[in-house]
Amino acid sequence: MKVAIGCDHGGINLKPTLIEYLKNNGIEFIDFGCNSTKSCDYNDYAEKVCESVVKGECEKGILICGTGIGMSIVANKIKGIRCAHCQDVFSAKATREHNDTNVLAFGERVIGAGLMLEIVNAFLTTPFSNGERHIRRVEKIKELENKNFK
Numbered sequence: 226m227k228v229a230i231g232c233d234h235g236g237i238n239l240k241p242t243l244i245e246y247l248k249n250n251g252i253e254f255i256d257f258g259c260n261s262t263k264s265c266d267y268n269d270y271a272e273k274v275c276e277s278v279v280k281g282e283c284e285k286g287i288l289i290c291g292t293g294i295g296m297s298i299v300a301n302k303i304k305g306i307r308c309a310h311c312q313d314v315f316s317a318k319a320t321r322e323h324n325d326t327n328v329l330a331f332g333e334r335v336i337g338a339g340l341m342l343e344i345v346n347a348f349l350t351t352p353f354s355n356g357e358r359h360i361r362r363v364e365k366i367k368e369l370e371n372k373n374f375k
């Protein structure tokens with residue numbers, strides 16, 4: 226599996242721990258930045274990571290900002306992305322099983338490195354349940370992406 230990762234200045238301190246985890250577990254990744262503590266826009270990094278996932282270059286994406294919220298809002302605007310804002314292990318596992326999410330977002334100002342690693346591990350190792358009701362609901366999400374409300 227190849228994973229796209231990205232952060233803004235609000236998530237820059239957790240990223241080295243995430244990278245260490247990916248390397249230690251033999252998981253390929255592409256780091257789309259940012260690479261400094263200088264203030265930047267989370268939008269740009271969420272977009273790059275999600276583009277890589279939608280194009281199939283990476284199977285999953287991981288986004289870190291201060292809260293994880295800005296990143297997840299941007300990610301969920303992109304067709305083909307189902308981003309879960311998860312800051313607990315139960316949700317990270319459940320969202321893979323129920324929602325077949327392909328991007329994970331969380332906040333460095335909210336969780337620590339230890340919890341992050343458990344969340345990431347649950348997200349990357351839990352398969353979609355393939356339950357009939359979950360497939361139906363994910364299909365409905367995909368239909369919604371094409372709906373024009375105007």
Ligand code: RB5
Binds near residue numbers: 234267290292
């Ligand atoms: C940056 O200060 C902060 O707003 C950002 O990292 C994120 O939390 C936005 O949702």
